[in-house]
Amino acid sequence: MPPYDDWNKFDDEDDEELQDTLFFESKKDVILFCIDCSESMLALYDDPNYEDVQTCHLYAALEAAMQIQKKKIIVGPNDSVGILLFNITRKSEQAQSHASEIKKNTFVYQPITPLGAPKVQELIQLLDAAREDPNELTKTFPPLVGKRVPMGDVFTSCNWVLRDGAPKTASKRVFLITDEDDPHAGPGSKQLITSARTTLIDLTQAGVTVEPFFISTENKPFHVSKFYSSVLLPSNLNDEDELQEDSSVLPESISISRIEDLLAQMRFHEVPKRAQYSVPLQLGEGFTIGVKGYGLVTEQKKGAYKYFVDLGDRMEVATVKTTYIDEDQEAEVDKAKIFYGPALGAAAANDDEDNQDADDGFGTRAVKYGNRPFYTAEEIRSFRTLGLEPGIKLLGFKDRTELAFEDNIKHSQFIYPDEMSYSGSKRTFSALLKSMIKKEKIGLALALTRRNSSPIFCYLLPQEEKVDDSGWSEPAGFHIIPLPFADDIRSAPIExxxxxxxxxxxxxxxxxxxxxVKNGTYPPDSYPNPALAYHNAQLQASAFREQYDPDSFEDLTAPKLEMIHKRAxxxxxxxxxxxxxxxxANVTVATTGSKRKADVTVDEAEIRSKYDAGALAKLRVDQLKEFLKAKGQAVSGKKAELMERVAEWFDAH
Structure with missing residues (x-):
C-alpha cells in the first residue's frame, strides 16, 4: 500500500479550535455552471410568479447562477464562479466581448475568475433585458438546431476551463443543468455514451465533482435511466460487482419537477463537502486503510474583515505578518532558533545559560536550581501529541448498548474511506461496517486527526446507508464520538x-x-440564522449599490402566532x-439558605494606618487574626494580646 505522509496541513501554532475556521476560510471553492442552451431550454412559457410575463428554463438557470454569485460575494469572497454554455450555434454580437468558444458549439460566457460586483451586474443586466424582451436570450445565445453537442465534448470543455482558471488546491465542482434526458438518441449512441463516460472519468480524476440538476416538467418528464444513469455514477461503498447488478445507479430525486426548485436545490449544494483531514485507519498490526474525516456540524459566522491602506488613487489590502526581532542585534530572529518556556515570574539571572544548554532531541535535560526550563518547538509538539503520528487506531469492540448518552460531550465527526491514499480502502471499510452493523458492535479507537491536536479516545459508531421518501440519503460510514476524560464530566446534584x-x-x-413538525424532522436549511441573514442582506445591497429596505427582511425563525392559535x-x-x-404545580420547594462567610481580608496598608493613628482597637478580632496568620505569627489569645502582637510586628518592620 502506498504511504501517506502529507499530514501537516495547518499552521502548527494555531489552536485546535481555530483550525477549522481558518481551514474553511482559506480553502477556495470553484463552481462552473454548465448550462444547456438547446431549443427546449429556450422555449417560452408563462411565468408562474408574474402575470403576463413569459420566461424559459435558461432564464431560471442563469438567475440561479446569479443568486449564487451574489451570495458568494458576501460569504465566500475568495471563491470563483464561471458559466459555460453548450448547444449554441454561434456567438452573437452582444456576447462577442466576453464569450469564447472552447469546443465546437460550446462557449464560455463567464470565465472562472474571483467574484466581483461588476461581473454579477453584467449578468443582472442581461436578465433584466430578458425580462422585458422574452426573446432576448434566444438572440444572445442562438440554439443549435437539429443536433446536439456530444456530452463528451461538454465534459472535456469543463475540464479545460477548470484546468486553466481554477486554483489547484481549490474544491472544483460542475453544476450541470439540462432538460434533455437522452442527448444522444439514434445511431452511434453507444459510442457517444462510452466517450462521455471516459471524459467524465478524466474530469473526476482531476478532482472535479459533477452535480447534476435535471429539469423535469409535466410536458417533458426527465428519465435518468435513458442516458445519465450509465454515465454518472455515485461514489458509494458498494463493490463493483454490486454496481453492475444495480440498474438504477442514480436516484430519481435529482430531477427537479418544478423549475422554481432549481434555486432551492442549488442552495443546498452550494457549500462543498470538504474533508477536514485524511489519516490512516489502523485495523491491526500492518493492516491499514485510508479514511477522510468530515465535520457534520459547523457554525456559519460573519466574514472576517480586512485592513485596507489608502494609497490615494486606490485601496490595497494590508497583509498581516508576525516577526520576532532581537532588540540587541536589531534583526529578525529565525523561527527555528526560538525556544519556549513557562511564565514563572521574574526571569532568572542566568537564563542565557539555559538557552545554551537546551539541545535538540527528546532526551532528559537537567535544569539548574532556580533557572527556568526551556523547550524546543518539537518538544512542545510532542507534549501535545504524546509522540503519536496522525491516525486512527482501532483498539477493540464493544456492544452497542454500552454507548451511553453522557458519553457524547462534543459533536461527532464522520469518516469515509479514501481510496486515493490506500488501494482497497473501500472494500475493507465496507466489510468492517457491514460486520459491525450485523453484530451490533461499536469500535473503541485512539484518534489523532491532526499533527498539532491532542489524541483522544473515541467510539466508532457504524451507520448504514438510508434513503427516505424525499430522496435524502444518509451515507454509509462511521461516526467518531469523542469520549470524555475523568474531569470532563462533573456529577450534578440529584433532586x-x-x-x-x-x-x-x-x-x-x-x-x-x-x-x-411534519415527518418528525427539522430541516435546518429552511431556517437560516436571522442575524446572519440580515447582516448579509445589508452587505449585499451595499456591494451592488441597491437600496435596502429593513422592513422587507423576513425572519423565518419567528413563531407564526396566528397559525399556532388557529391550530391549538x-x-x-x-x-x-x-x-x-x-x-x-403550585408548590414551592423551600431550600435552606447557607450563611455567607464574613469577609476578613484587610489590606496591610490599612492596618498600618490604623497602627499609626493608634486605632487598632477599631479592627475586629478575625481581621487581626487573619493579618497575624499571614505574617506567620501566633493567633491565640484575646483582642488585647492580638493588638500587642500586631504593634510589635510593625515596630520590627
Whole structure:
C-alpha cells in the first residue's frame, strides 16, 4: 500500500479550535455552471410568479447562477464562479466581448475568475433585458438546431476551463443543468455514451465533482435511466460487482419537477463537502486503510474583515505578518532558533545559560536550581501529541448498548474511506461496517486527526446507508464520538421533582401533536440564522449599490402566532387551566439558605494606618487574626494580646 505522509496541513501554532475556521476560510471553492442552451431550454412559457410575463428554463438557470454569485460575494469572497454554455450555434454580437468558444458549439460566457460586483451586474443586466424582451436570450445565445453537442465534448470543455482558471488546491465542482434526458438518441449512441463516460472519468480524476440538476416538467418528464444513469455514477461503498447488478445507479430525486426548485436545490449544494483531514485507519498490526474525516456540524459566522491602506488613487489590502526581532542585534530572529518556556515570574539571572544548554532531541535535560526550563518547538509538539503520528487506531469492540448518552460531550465527526491514499480502502471499510452493523458492535479507537491536536479516545459508531421518501440519503460510514476524560464530566446534584399527572400529560400531548413538525424532522436549511441573514442582506445591497429596505427582511425563525392559535389555541387554554388547577404545580420547594462567610481580608496598608493613628482597637478580632496568620505569627489569645502582637510586628518592620 502506498504511504501517506502529507499530514501537516495547518499552521502548527494555531489552536485546535481555530483550525477549522481558518481551514474553511482559506480553502477556495470553484463552481462552473454548465448550462444547456438547446431549443427546449429556450422555449417560452408563462411565468408562474408574474402575470403576463413569459420566461424559459435558461432564464431560471442563469438567475440561479446569479443568486449564487451574489451570495458568494458576501460569504465566500475568495471563491470563483464561471458559466459555460453548450448547444449554441454561434456567438452573437452582444456576447462577442466576453464569450469564447472552447469546443465546437460550446462557449464560455463567464470565465472562472474571483467574484466581483461588476461581473454579477453584467449578468443582472442581461436578465433584466430578458425580462422585458422574452426573446432576448434566444438572440444572445442562438440554439443549435437539429443536433446536439456530444456530452463528451461538454465534459472535456469543463475540464479545460477548470484546468486553466481554477486554483489547484481549490474544491472544483460542475453544476450541470439540462432538460434533455437522452442527448444522444439514434445511431452511434453507444459510442457517444462510452466517450462521455471516459471524459467524465478524466474530469473526476482531476478532482472535479459533477452535480447534476435535471429539469423535469409535466410536458417533458426527465428519465435518468435513458442516458445519465450509465454515465454518472455515485461514489458509494458498494463493490463493483454490486454496481453492475444495480440498474438504477442514480436516484430519481435529482430531477427537479418544478423549475422554481432549481434555486432551492442549488442552495443546498452550494457549500462543498470538504474533508477536514485524511489519516490512516489502523485495523491491526500492518493492516491499514485510508479514511477522510468530515465535520457534520459547523457554525456559519460573519466574514472576517480586512485592513485596507489608502494609497490615494486606490485601496490595497494590508497583509498581516508576525516577526520576532532581537532588540540587541536589531534583526529578525529565525523561527527555528526560538525556544519556549513557562511564565514563572521574574526571569532568572542566568537564563542565557539555559538557552545554551537546551539541545535538540527528546532526551532528559537537567535544569539548574532556580533557572527556568526551556523547550524546543518539537518538544512542545510532542507534549501535545504524546509522540503519536496522525491516525486512527482501532483498539477493540464493544456492544452497542454500552454507548451511553453522557458519553457524547462534543459533536461527532464522520469518516469515509479514501481510496486515493490506500488501494482497497473501500472494500475493507465496507466489510468492517457491514460486520459491525450485523453484530451490533461499536469500535473503541485512539484518534489523532491532526499533527498539532491532542489524541483522544473515541467510539466508532457504524451507520448504514438510508434513503427516505424525499430522496435524502444518509451515507454509509462511521461516526467518531469523542469520549470524555475523568474531569470532563462533573456529577450534578440529584433532586427529585414533582411528576405531572397522566391527565396533565394528556392535555399537553394534545397541543404538542397539533404543532409538531411534519415527518418528525427539522430541516435546518429552511431556517437560516436571522442575524446572519440580515447582516448579509445589508452587505449585499451595499456591494451592488441597491437600496435596502429593513422592513422587507423576513425572519423565518419567528413563531407564526396566528397559525399556532388557529391550530391549538383552545387546546393551549385547556392545558393552562389544568396546570393552574394541579396542586403540585403550585408548590414551592423551600431550600435552606447557607450563611455567607464574613469577609476578613484587610489590606496591610490599612492596618498600618490604623497602627499609626493608634486605632487598632477599631479592627475586629478575625481581621487581626487573619493579618497575624499571614505574617506567620501566633493567633491565640484575646483582642488585647492580638493588638500587642500586631504593634510589635510593625515596630520590627
Amino acid at each position: 427529585e421533582g414533582f411528576r405531572a399527572s397522566e391527565d396533565l400529560k394528556d392535555y399537553a400531548r394534545a397541543w404538542i401533536d397539533k404543532l409538531s 389555541g383552545n387546546l393551549l387554554g385547556e392545558w393552562k387551566s389544568a396546570v393552574n388547577n394541579d396542586e403540585s
